[in-house]
Amino acid sequence: MLVDKIEEIAGILMKYHHFIITSHTNLDGDALGSELALYFMLQQLHKDVIIINQDPIPYIYTFLPGISEIVCYEDLEENYFLNINPDTVLITLDSSNLERIGTISQNIDTVKLIVNIDHHPSNTNFGHLNYIDASSSSVGEIVLQLGQALECKLTEQIATALYTAIITDTGSFRFANTGVKTFYSTFLLVKAGAKPHLIANHIYANQKLSGLKLLSDALQKLQVDPVSKLSWTVVTRDMIERNSAKDEETEGIADKILSIKDIQVSAFFRETSEGKTKISFRSKGEFNVDHFSRIFGGGGHPNAAGCQLEGNINDIVSKVITALKRATLILNKGK
Amino acid sequence: MLVDKIEEIAGILMKYHHFIITSHTNLDGDALGSELALYFMLQQLHKDVIIINQDPIPYIYTFLPGISEIVCYEDLEENYFLNINPDTVLITLDSSNLERIGTISQNIDTVKLIVNIDHHPSNTNFGHLNYIDASSSSVGEIVLQLGQALECKLTEQIATALYTAIITDTGSFRFANTGVKTFYSTFLLVKAGAKPHLIANHIYANQKLSGLKLLSDALQKLQVDPVSKLSWTVVTRDMIERNSAKDEETEGIADKILSIKDIQVSAFFRETSEGKTKISFRSKGEFNVDHFSRIFGGGGHPNAAGCQLEGNINDIVSKVITALKRATLILNKGK
Numbered sequence: 001m002l003v004d005k006i007e008e009i010a011g012i013l014m015k016y017h018h019f020i021i022t023s024h025t026n027l028d029g030d031a032l033g034s035e036l037a038l039y040f041m042l043q044q045l046h047k048d049v050i051i052i053n054q055d056p057i058p059y060i061y062t063f064l065p066g067i068s069e070i071v072c073y074e075d076l077e078e079n080y081f082l083n084i085n086p087d088t089v090l091i092t093l094d095s096s097n098l099e100r101i102g103t104i105s106q107n108i109d110t111v112k113l114i115v116n117i118d119h120h121p122s123n124t125n126f127g128h129l130n131y132i133d134a135s136s137s138s139v140g141e142i143v144l145q146l147g148q149a150l151e152c153k154l155t156e157q158i159a160t161a162l163y164t165a166i167i168t169d170t171g172s173f174r175f176a177n178t179g180v181k182t183f184y185s186t187f188l189l190v191k192a193g194a195k196p197h198l199i200a201n202h203i204y205a206n207q208k209l210s211g212l213k214l215l216s217d218a219l220q221k222l223q224v225d226p227v228s229k230l231s232w233t234v235v236t237r238d239m240i241e242r243n244s245a246k247d248e249e250t251e252g253i254a255d256k257i258l259s260i261k262d263i264q265v266s267a268f269f270r271e272t273s274e275g276k277t278k279i280s281f282r283s284k285g286e287f288n289v290d291h292f293s294r295i296f297g298g299g300g301h302p303n304a305a306g307c308q309l310e311g312n313i314n315d316i317v318s319k320v321i322t323a324l325k326r327a328t329l330i331l332n333k334g335k
Numbered sequence: 336m337l338v339d340k341i342e343e344i345a346g347i348l349m350k351y352h353h354f355i356i357t358s359h360t361n362l363d364g365d366a367l368g369s370e371l372a373l374y375f376m377l378q379q380l381h382k383d384v385i386i387i388n389q390d391p392i393p394y395i396y397t398f399l400p401g402i403s404e405i406v407c408y409e410d411l412e413e414n415y416f417l418n419i420n421p422d423t424v425l426i427t428l429d430s431s432n433l434e435r436i437g438t439i440s441q442n443i444d445t446v447k448l449i450v451n452i453d454h455h456p457s458n459t460n461f462g463h464l465n466y467i468d469a470s471s472s473s474v475g476e477i478v479l480q481l482g483q484a485l486e487c488k489l490t491e492q493i494a495t496a497l498y499t500a501i502i503t504d505t506g507s508f509r510f511a512n513t514g515v516k517t518f519y520s521t522f523l524l525v526k527a528g529a530k531p532h533l534i535a536n537h538i539y540a541n542q543k544l545s546g547l548k549l550l551s552d553a554l555q556k557l558q559v560d561p562v563s564k565l566s567w568t569v570v571t572r573d574m575i576e577r578n579s580a581k582d583e584e585t586e587g588i589a590d591k592i593l594s595i596k597d598i599q600v601s602a603f604f605r606e607t608s609e610g611k612t613k614i615s616f617r618s619k620g621e622f623n624v625d626h627f628s629r630i631f632g633g634g635g636h637p638n639a640a641g642c643q644l645e646g647n648i649n650d651i652v653s654k655v656i657t658a659l660k661r662a663t664l665i666l667n668k669g670k
Contacts, residue, residue, distance in 0.1 A: 172507045173521075174535035182531075183522035186508075190515045200509035201619055205594045209559055212595065216554035219547050259540045260547065284536055 003131045006142070009115065010149035012129060013042070018088040019049040020111065024100040027055050029168025029203065034093045034117075034139040036066045036161040041143075041152040048085075052076065054102030058248050063202045064164060065157040073104055081107040089113045092127065094139040096120035096299060117142060122290060122299050137177040140165025141185050156193030163194035168203060171255055176303050211249035214239060218253050218268075228325045229264040229332075231257045234317060236271045247273065254280035254304075265289065265328060269317050272308070277316045280306045287331055295323065338466045341477070344450065345484035347464060348377070353423040354384040355446065359435040362390050364503025364538065369428045369452075369474040371401045372496040376478075376487040383420075387411065389437030393583050398537045399499060400492040408439055416442040424448045427462065429474040431455035431634060452477055457625060457634050472512040475500025476520050491528030498529035503538060506590060511638050546584035549574060553588050553603075560656075563663045564599040566592045567656060571606045571648065582608065589615035589639075600624065600663060604652050607643070612651045615641045622666055630658065 003009050013019075019042055023031035035051045042049040051070045061067060090111040092098070096118060098105045108114070116127025119142060121134040136142050140162045147154065166186055170178045190196060214235065222233045235250050247270070254268040265287045268280045279296070281289035282304055289305040298307025309316050338344050348354075354377055358366035370386045377384040386405045396402065425446040427433070431453060433440045443449070451462030454477060456469040471477050475497045482489065501521060505513045525531060549570065557568045570585050582605070589603040600622050603615045614631070616624035617639055624640040633642025644651050 167508075172509055173502075173531055174507060174539060176532040178531040178535075180522065180525045183518055183525050187515065187518035187522050190513075190518050196508055196513040196517075197511040200513075204509060205598075205619060206596045207594045208596055209557070212554050212557060212591075216551045216557075219551035219554075222544070222547060222551075224544055256547075259542045261541045261543055263540075284540060 001129050002125065003129050006131070006145045006149045009117070009129060009131045010146055012115070013089070013091075013146075013150065014045070016087060016089045016113070017047055018085040019047055019091060020084070020088060021049065021051045021091045021093065022053060022095075022101050022104055023093045024095045025053075025055050025102040027053060027058060027061070028094075029061060030138045030140055030165040031094045032057065032061050032064060032067070032070075033161040033163070033165030033168070034143045035070070036064055037140065037143050037147065037158045037165070038091065038093070039066060039069070040155065040158050040161070041147045041150055044152045045150065052104060054104055058251075060203055060206050060248075060251075061164070063199075065160055073102070081110050084110055086110070087112050089115055091115045091117060093117050093143075094119070096122045097124045098126045117146075120299075120301065122294075135179075135181075137175075137179065137182045138165045138169035140169065141181060144185050144188070154188065154192040159189040159192035159194035160199065163189045163196065163199055164203070167196075167199060172200065172204065177301070208245070208249060210243045210245040214243045214245045214249055215253060215256065217243065218250075219256075222257055224260060224263060225321075225325065226262065228328045229262060230266065230321065230324055230328060231260055231263045232267040232269065232317070232321060233257055234269045234271075234313065236313065237273070240271075254282050258282040258284060265324060267320060267324060269313060269320075271313050276308050276310050277313045278306065278308050279316075279320060280304075287328060292324070292327055296320070336464050337460065338464050341466070341480045341484045344452070344464065344466045345481055347450070348424070348426075348481075348485065349380070351422060351424045351448070352382055353420040354382055354426060355419070355423060356384065356386045356426045356428065357388055357430075357436050357439055358428045359430045360388075360390045360437040362388060362393060362396070363429075364396060365473045365475055365500040366429045367392065367396050367399060367402070367405075368496040368498070368500030368503070369478045370405070371399055372475065372478050372482065372493045372500070373426065373428070374401060374404070375490065375493050375496070376482045376485055379487050380485065387439060389439055393586075395538055395541050395583075395586075396499070398534075400495055408437070416445050419445055421445070422447050424450055426450045426452060428452050428478070429454070431457045432459045433461045452481075455634075455636065457629075470514075470516075472510075472514065472517045473500045473504035475504065476516060479520050479523070489523065489527040494524040494527035494529040495534065498524045498531065498534055499538070502531075502534060507535065507539065512636070542587075543580070543584060545578045545580040549578045549580045549584055550588060550591065552578065553585075554591075557592055559595060559598060560660065561597065563660045564597060564667075565601065565656065565659055565663060566595055566598045567602040567604065567652070568592055569604045569606075569648065569652060572608070575606075589617050593617040593619060600659060602655060602659060604648060604655075606648050611643050611645050612648045613641065613643050614651075614655060615639075622663060627659070627662055631655070 054073045114127040116130045119136045123132045218233045224231045258266040265283045270278045283289045288302045293305040293307045296307040389408045449462040451465045454471045458467045559566045593601040600618045605613045618624045623637045628640040628642045631642040
């Protein structure tokens with residue numbers, strides 16, 4: 001069932017008592033902020049609610065109020081899902097398809113209802129109820145509206161969680177999804193007690209020296225093709241290990257290499273600890289990296305998407321950049 | 336005369352007909368955005384108005400509507416100020432003292448009135464009228480209120496100029512000056528037609544490859560002192576020339592090196608083309624870099640300030656870092 005009004009979804013949530021909230025693997029600020037805000041809202045309504053994620057919390061988000069309440073899937077007792085209340089509702093946030101929530105998706109036959117709340121245009125409407133608003137900068141913006149429909153009090157905790165969701169998914173208000181609704185939402189959140197400076201410090205001023213040295217190395221390897229308006233760079237395991245860095249410290253490199261004048265599309269290649277290559281695409285203008293990354297089995301948003309490939313990293317760079325050059329050529333010719 | 340209500344200043348501006356708007360040397364987004372917005376507002380009121388700055392426009396701001404109307408001091412005809420209308424009002428924006436507007440300050444004996452509008456707490460109230468609001472993120476926020484008091488229409492041009500003022504002075508909503516009023520202001524500006532994504536692209540995604548390579552080099556030289564919670568780095572003429580970069584491409588390095596976890600204060604040393612050393616201080620917490628930089632004849636805001644010193648750059652780094660360590664030690668001991 002597709003739901004097109006936030007009041008409808010609020011009405012349905014009101015009827016149930018037991019909730020599991022989850023989100024996608026590789027947790028980000030929108031996933032965690034939206035989960036925690038909805039968790040506090042449902043608690044205000046005296047509901048029985050738990051957040052379960054497949055992946056652990058990245059360190060930059062450990063400041064979030066309530067973060068220690070989040071349960072990691074592997075810490076659940078065996079048969080947890082077999083023993084849940086038969087009326088339990090699973091709410092998935094920010095997940096464009098059911099597989100994105102990870103192995104949890106293979107254990108949810110016992111839930112009564114799946115409520116799928118998302119802002120990805122590529123969402124597959126996998127839930128029993130699907131509220132997809134691609135005009136929202138973030139799921140955080142949707143959860144704010146949901147809280148209003150549920151008549152919840154906008155506490156400082158909720159405001160902090162939702163501000164984190166919005167600031168991370170808009171790249172601190174720099175991405176194309178930043179609109180009038182975004183600023184009205186953040187106005188309400190800051191009025192309710194969210195502290196922009198302190199939240200921004202946790203997210204953007206919490207880098208390790210190793211992360212900045214790794215950025216420096218990645219920028220040394222930066223390449224541009226002015227004809228195709230492309231930029232790209234690579235971070236290998238060797239570079240990560242040489243700087244004693246962690247994989248999560250590569251966060252931000254994908255955006256940084258798009259910051260060059262006249263460059264329209266960028267690709268950031270990172271070798272994973274399993275020897276695969278994770279690619280983050282970014283674009284400034286019309287080039288739809290969501291569509292492009294689907295060629296390689298990935299997806300995301302029109303201006304930020306990704307995929308993961310197996311094979312030799314140099315071969316992958318060569319293959320993907322060739323494909324990108326061809327795709328941007330078609331777009332540029334069409335003008 | 337100190338003016339404490341925006342309506343009072345609006346009332347005074349209404350009475351006059353001839354205006355010169357100016358701002359500080361080393362023009363930034365708040366200076367230019369506020370100047371242009373006020374220029375368009377006074378034009379709506381059919382006033383005779385001109386913007387004159389000492390310095391040329393940095394390239395990242397050339398997208399601003401009306402930017403080509405701005406006159407550079409050296410392009411004025413000789414005796415320009417001697418021949419102005421005797422009732423001309425000079426409005427200085429974002430300048431904490433009269434010297435900050437540069438050589439223009441030595442030529443304004445013929446103006447009738449100086450109206451000083453600023454948000455620096457260190458403002459010396461040098462005008463005949465002084466409206467200083469240190470609670471505003473930017474002069475842009477003040478000019479928005481002034482426009483409302485003048486009953487001007489908030490056009491897309493004005494909104495774009497003021498959004499630029501706010502985004503640059505808040506570091507894209509990350510600095511401590513970002514508050515409820517900031518988000519309410521940007522909500523109004525975006526509603527009036529400012530395009531957050533496009534403006535952010537001009538300011539943050541308009542770097543040259545040379546600038547990113549220079550950042551990479553600066554990060555290689557990055558040093559931290561965990562005890563004093565300090566970080567610092569240096570950009571010499573040699574580094575600028577080796578990367579074929581311009582001085583303005585060092586913009587952003589000062590903020591970047593403060594982004595390290597637990598670092599509270601940072602100093603960025605840049606060798607100028609005149610062989611001096613320009614120092615940009617940043618801080619996250621209580622450490623007041625405005626006060627600290629005044630020791631060396633500089634100034635600014637509590638979390639962002641600067642100064643300029645003569646002598647050997649290595650000696651200057653050594654002297655300033657020693658002083659910073661001492662100052663942070665006193666602050667940390669006091670806790």
